[in-house]
Amino acid sequence: MYIGTSDLTTLRWLCDIPTAPYHEHFVVAALRSWYQSHDRHRHIRWHCDPAGNIHLDYHKGRGISRLLVLEAHLDHPAFVVTSRGRNGLVRAIFRGGVKPECFAGASVLLWNSPAPQATQAELTRVPAQVMAVTPATKSQPLRAVLRTNGTRIRTGTIGTWHLPDAAAHHNLFTARACDDLAGVAVCLCVLDRLIQGRITARVRVLLTRAEEVGFAGAIAAAHRGWIPKNCAVIGLETSRTTAQARLGHGPVIRVGDRTSVFDPDLSGFIGSTAADLAAAMPEFKFQRALMDGGTCDTTAFSAFGYQAGAVCLALGNYHNMAESASGQNLAAVPSAGPMIASETIDVRDFAGEVELLTALCRVFPRYRPGSATLRKKLLHMHDRTQKKLLYS
Numbered sequence: 001m002y003i004g005t006s007d008l009t010t011l012r013w014l015c016d017i018p019t020a021p022y023h024e025h026f027v028v029a030a031l032r033s034w035y036q037s038h039d040r041h042r043h044i045r046w047h048c049d050p051a052g053n054i055h056l057d058y059h060k061g062r063g064i065s066r067l068l069v070l071e072a073h074l075d076h077p078a079f080v081v082t083s084r085g086r087n088g089l090v091r092a093i094f095r096g097g098v099k100p101e102c103f104a105g106a107s108v109l110l111w112n113s114p115a116p117q118a119t120q121a122e123l124t125r126v127p128a129q130v131m132a133v134t135p136a137t138k139s140q141p142l143r144a145v146l147r148t149n150g151t152r153i154r155t156g157t158i159g160t161w162h163l164p165d166a167a168a169h170h171n172l173f174t175a176r177a178c179d180d181l182a183g184v185a186v187c188l189c190v191l192d193r194l195i196q197g198r199i200t201a202r203v204r205v206l207l208t209r210a211e212e213v214g215f216a217g218a219i220a221a222a223h224r225g226w227i228p229k230n231c232a233v234i235g236l237e238t239s240r241t242t243a244q245a246r247l248g249h250g251p252v253i254r255v256g257d258r259t260s261v262f263d264p265d266l267s268g269f270i271g272s273t274a275a276d277l278a279a280a281m282p283e284f285k286f287q288r289a290l291m292d293g294g295t296c297d298t299t300a301f302s303a304f305g306y307q308a309g310a311v312c313l314a315l316g317n318y319h320n321m322a323e324s325a326s327g328q329n330l331a332a333v334p335s336a337g338p339m340i341a342s343e344t345i346d347v348r349d350f351a352g353e354v355e356l357l358t359a360l361c362r363v364f365p366r367y368r369p370g371s372a373t374l375r376k377k378l379l380h381m382h383d384r385t386q387k388k389l390l391y392s
Contacts, residue, residue, distance in 0.1 A: 001283050003351035011185040015166040015175035018111040018158045020078035021095040021210040026120045027074045043195045051220035054207040061200030067231040068364045069204045072183030073211035077319050079159030088150040094142040096212040098319050100135045106337030107162035112153055126151045161320050161336040169332040174342040183236035189354045201361040211297055218297040222304035232266055233301045235310040240293030240318035247314050248346040250285030251353035254310035259295040265369045266309035277359050316344035
């Protein structure tokens with residue numbers, strides 16, 4: 001499926017922004033800039049909750065009682081500098097799920113700032129090398145010693161893997177972080193379509209913090225009731241590719257993760273919407289799978305009583321851990337060490353997810369949870385083709 005130039009620009013722009021759990025401020029600043037441009041503020045209401053999650057509300061039309069929430073997270077596993085030593089050494093913590101053995105021989109980019117409140121444009125990229133790591137414990141994140149070129153590094157500096165900026169090679173998209181900045185990009189592209197099409201819908205994009213360290217922002221939003229209890233939540237993720245969910249085969253209707261299975265009514269509605277879209281657009285493809293490579297925010301919302309489902313993009317090199325994933329052109333994937341590489345998605349999957357979520361926003365006012373619709377369909381089939389044979 002073809003990806004538009006503006007959507008690809010949004011995807012590249014977001015996936016180049018340095019971010020870390022609890023240090024998502026550069027992404028938030030970029031979102032604020034996006035919101036304030038092209039008169040978007042006239043169509044969307046911006047709200048930042050006490051935990052720092054971003055709420056973007058689009059509401060056009062009357063009589064829509066139930067809210068659809070599209071949720072993605074703002075962080076990605078990364079380093080944060082905690083102290084400076086001698087001879088160009090700095091100490092940092094690393095938050096996020098990356099195996100300790102993957103750090104050996106890896107190179108890092110430190111996004112150094114000249115002042116505490118520096119903008120992303122003012123950052124300088126300082127190369128560093130991983131010298132030693134201390135694995136995480138229950139009370140401590142992984143700790144690392146990094147060697148720099150001697151540049152004075154400010155504490156609080158974010159460190160990402162030393163990988164090139166985002167790029168698309170034919171259909172393969174590579175970036176330092178697709179998880180979950182690609183999900184954030186999908187949300188922005190969907191909002192732009194709602195605005196441009198003047199689509200009748202009631203939708204909130206919820207962009208949460210610190211998912212990579214235990215769904216902190218999502219738990220706060222669910223526990224504090226910052227989204228209505230009667231809403232439906234669709235979590236947007238990038239999830240490790242599997243034999244059942246491959247790059248280039250379309251967005252994945254994620255029926256569950258490693259921890260839980262998601263709401264069957266909402267998953268069924270997403271699936272039927274995808275099937276209708278595929279019937280109308282032959283180039284649209286989708287997949288349906290249990291993506292059990294990790295646990296996502298959707299499980300947190302489910303645990304707090306929300307009706308929750310998920311759609312995801314198949315992801316190569318999950319959390320930058322290099323792998324031989326089906327569907328990847330490995331020669332086109334940059335690396336930052338023997339076991340660290342750019343994350344990858346397929347731009348056709350991204351374009352398909354934008355189409356699917358836009359369609360879901362459009363038809364969601366007709367959604368009625370429960371089994372009545374399916375029961376009616378089954379009874380119709382039973383009466384038409386089964387009764388005569390079954391009871392003869």
